[in-house]
Amino acid sequence: MKRKTLLIVMIMFLSYTILWAAGQTEKNAPAELEKVDFLLNWKITGDHAPYYVAQKFGWFAEEGLDVNIIVGQGSGYSVQSIDSNKADIAISDAPVPITNREKGANVKIIGIIFDKHPNCSFFWKDSGITKPQDLAGKTIAVPATDGHKLMWPAFAKQIGVDPASVTFVNIEPAAKVSALASRNADVAFELYTGKPFMEKAIPADKLGYFIWADYGFNAYAHSYITSDETIAKNPEMLKKFLKVVYRAWDYTLQHPEESIDILSEYHPINKADYVANLKVVMEFFKTDRYKNKGIGYIDPTRIRETYNLVDQYQQKLSFPVEDCYDDSLLPNPMYKYNF
Amino acid sequence: MNTHTREKNLMMKFGKFAQRSFVDNFKSVLVIIGFFLFWELSVRLLHTPEYILPTPSSAISHLLFKQADANYNWALHIRTTVFEFLVGYCVTAVLGVGLAIVIVWSKRFKKLSMPMFTFINSLPIIAVAPIILLWMGYGIKTNILIAFLVSFFPVIINTMTGLDSIEDDLLDLVRYLHASKLQIFLKIRIPNSLPYIFSGLKICSTMSIVGAIVGEFIASDRGLGYIIINSQYSMDTPPIFSALIVISLAGAALYWVVSLFERLLMPWAFKSQKV
């Protein structure tokens, strides 16, 4: 009996050694830079180019930061990670940290990404849908964890549609285009920035869409979030981070092709597709606010609108709107978008 | 029979074995090539759009030739996946067989652990992986853990069944001869269970690559799984199929290696293959 146990223990020890050896192949960064774990909202898209631009040009290192960019799993996971200190800063759809603050997640929004909300609904033009109200009674394909599904009750009520009048089909995010192209669903909810990818399957002249922001949906979308704890203990790091990030955004908005080139050095992407994607992203930055106040500006009115949408349609909120964001960490001066 | 003749017999048998293996494998390769041709022709004849199903030639050219528009860095990603899946497989094989032996040895341990293993195995890993990720973070260890969780069960079940299925008469005989539990284990149970163990290892081989890939979908920014998921978003379908071709070949290669081991360690089991 003892011999057998010893043998098994030895084998397990050996196995663990192999695992440990594998771990050693991960590189170590120079010690004097401050390590920051930055979690994206999802897999790589064109709007992630700025972080790699900053990485490539060494702007993070200039500010004394060693940023580890981590591919994401959705806004929900971003909030969970920040709250459990698995990441220092993350990207998340603005309503998600607000909703979860009520459930005990101590996270705040510290900077905005898209100024105009890119939520969109796509459908075949020949399906007869011409206005958002036509969505009632249709089958909608959307991943369950997608911001569109979460915000649907709010948007539905805004346009006067009963949220329960649609049938949702939960799909794999990869299947968004396929679900619509195969007509397995009447409508697909996807960001307008995904239009170039939709057009690979459905010709542009047959693809109908409407952007939620054009129908009064004025919430904030992708934002940078962090924990209350980090704001209290390490505001300097956050300020440096945001300064570099918005500098990188400024650069990316002026040099989209080059930025995608840089992105493709880090990730296996198809450049032509992603340049098209990034150019659509840029459209959502071309607002008066970003021209005059700067990229990333948190408008108190719009934050309040986002807060109200959550409060009315998703989750009663017991904290004041000021608790869900902190705009003191934005760069000073702000980078203005001169488009 | 003198030594010389016996050796000659063995050589002849080995020669026949080698010849038959070669013919078998050659025919397998032919079947695979046939399948690829069928795929290529169907796509061309049906004019299937590339975003749904590209031709194998498109997939292979994305793999082998530098693309103007993208930098896939296949070497890095293939290396990552292969490393994860091989290490995952070895760990699973060793731990799986080891655990099964412990389970059969100790009835108490079996009562404790079998429900837990069955429980773990019924959980769809693609649902549980984000939770694991939250607890363990990113990295190659998490990937290997996921690969293990996906593929350990067949090894355990098969090994257990093998160790248990001994003929009553045989057991009675050796007990009558005062064999100890350990002796029974080493001389009867383990040799008897070899066919079962190898079946389990063969099943595990293809499953561990699926596990490694699923792990990469969730918990990585490198590897063939990562290429797939990245390309899926932008509807860039050819590299998805390039990755899938490499993945199935890798899984099949491991399966073949395990079968080879099986043939070498249990030559007696294959004489009867001629039905």
Added chain:
Amino acid sequence: MEKSINAAIRKIVPKLLYFFIFLAIWQGVVMVFKIKVFILPSPILVFQHLLDPAIAVKYNWWRHISATLMEVLASFIATAIVGIALAVLISWSRLFSQLLSPIIILFNSLPKIALAPLFLMWFGYGFLPNILVAFMIAFFPVIINTSAGLIAVDDDLLDLVRYLNASKLQVFVKIRIPNSLPFIFAGLKISATMCVVGSIVGEFIAAEKGLGYLLRDAQAFIDTPTMFACLLLLSAIGLTLFSFIGFLEKVCMPWENVQVEK
């Protein structure tokens, strides 16, 4: 009669006991370490979401449970029948073995979820496509194990019956198939749990209902109690199917020795 009830109770009670101990430890850990609900919910909360009418009603549990249960059972039956049939075919005919084996092995190394957009395009979504996906994921163990069982027959026994001029069919039916029963049951046990996983993968690809659908919704709202409730239910389905096969195994193979010595 009394004896078998006693025996049944003696088997189930320890297992239930272990389950409750496990729940108690889980509850203890959550309370002692003050773990937040969206990292690890307590079992009490999980069961509330499942059973407490006030909370559970909005999830419409039975609709989703029955959808997934049907998929699991249907795919399991399909897997068992088709898997064993294919294995018999492969063992009987060298030609079929050469034709089918490479395709089956290559196919099984593919992570089916990677083909999600394709499946949706070709098969749509719903009950039948989900069964198809589950089948594709779960059939391999049955084929491999059944083939192994049919081949691994004692040489001496084969020589004996051939000497007695048994035909290939007789050898197959009277010797190979009974010999392979332990292998087949092992394969079925493995496939049972994989049918659960496969049904969920099918539902993740696209679905309107089912435990996979509910799981994704719960993930979206970071509703961890419901997530864990779904996972527990899925495991329960898998365990039940697994135990049922174990029971069938004892019925079909009463001669199989039970480990008696300490």
